[in-house]
Amino acid sequence: MTARNDHIMLTVGRYIPLVVLALIFIFPMVFMVMSSFKPAMQLLSDTSSIAAFLPVGHISLDNYVAAFRRAPIGLFILNSIFVTSVTVVASIFLCSLAGFSTVFIEWKGRNLVLAAIVATMIIPFEAVVIPMLLLVSKLPWIGANGLSFGWLNSYEVQIIPFIADGLTVFLFVQYFRSLPGELIEAAQVEGAGWWLIYRRVVMPLAGPVVATAAILKFLAMYNQYMWPLMVVQDEAYRPVMVGLQYFYQESVPWGEVMAYLSIITVPVLIFYTFLQRAFIASIAATGVKG
Template sequence: MAQVAVDNRGLRLFTRYLVLSLVALVFLFPLVFMVVSSLKPDNQLLADTGSLRAFMPVGDISLDNYFAAFDRAPIGRFMMNSVFVTVVTVVLSIAICSVAAFSFVFIDWNGRGTLLSIILATLIIPFETIAVPLLLVVSRMPWLGFEGIDWGWLNTYRVQIVPWIVDALTIFLFVQYFKDLPRELIEAARVEGASWFQVYRRVVMPLSGPVLATAAILKSLKMYNEQYLWPLIVVQDEAHRPIMVGLGYFFQLDVAWGELMAYLTLISVPVLAFYLFMQRAFIASIASTGVKG
């Protein structure tokens, strides 16, 4: 009987892993098609799309599409812009949103519940409804630079960063996590004479590894993947354009499908690398903290 139970358990485990592997293959098919297609010339790429050869690196395989993609668009510049905008926005967003969440959870002040509800209600407002009003605001905002006061933020990095620093989802994540932290730690720190900022910096944030990693992952993926509509509106020069806007370079006159697949592959590599890195950081942060979030 024991042997039969072991065999049944092994069969269930094998079946489970087989189903999970098939599901993973379904999700990997578009990535495999993209990478394989980036190695083929256009005529072969289009001819292979009707068969399984579309997922196999067979035929005339080369890196010519990648070299041609770099000649068609300043990919290096676009990628640096995207990484810079994403990193700066994520760092500032985590810093400001965590402070806001700290005040909502630990500091008593009138109207905090109402204000938090209003902030969370903005999650249902689509960006398209505020794009034009936001454009009118940033096109008339002054900026004090080294050469004096500049009117308008168009064609700058700040117009791609400042509007997205504070968002309701990041504040919500920190609020929910901070609510689960032991109040005794906060009260003990206050009794010892710590200021609210010291409590935030020395007590709360060292225990917030899981929510920091989660907020960083979600905010980074959102910023990197959605750098198209807003930059397309407010940025016209190549010096400040992000990587997503560069897709338009491959639809001019004739569509270069192989070069487009190469470009999409180059776009996906930083996202996958960042996700794998942050996944390890997320697991490490959970293992290093003694407080359940």
């Protein structure tokens, strides 16, 4: 009985700090969502009490209705989801191929190329943003209207420059190096080519690193502000973060701001929750197969 009590106390002692830490991170989210349903005067008066975190007082959807009237929020969300999804999928495909080629295929200079790719991680984006802007403003593009020059005010200018990055390649390289070489050798003995090995042997085991890379890339792309602000002036292509400009005016009630922030946060929470479950499931599946 004493041992059982000690185990319970030890478990409680472990979970209490985690619960406290979780509450610290959850409270701002709860405050944001609760404030989005309250009128301006009640929102400000509730900040001095616990009522700021509770659905009390005059609760309505007026702030959400006003936010949708002030800005085309649905269009902004669709733009962000499209740009982010395409970038994530393309990045995982190309970066995993790069990692696969540098780990499993022997070719001259691969270590030097990998070092150069990883070295790009130390270059801040602000240092290359002006050259990138000058480059994309003159590049050719073949679209529905034929050949044109300049990628400004388009989806491709928000996607293509961010498909490949050193961090994602590095994550795949590190994970591929942890896989047993016997798997590749056995596949080669069976007559499988590199593309078949990549598709049927390596990538089915890469669930954890795919989930990790997808989460990091999704957060980075969905939260982009400076680059879209520089290259997208047309409202039809603007993402959600640039849409915040509609709520920078002094006359905008705080309830509308909180409503907009609540709306644009939902896709992030859904994506993160889904990928977190996929990440845990992939680890379990990989452990069973191993």
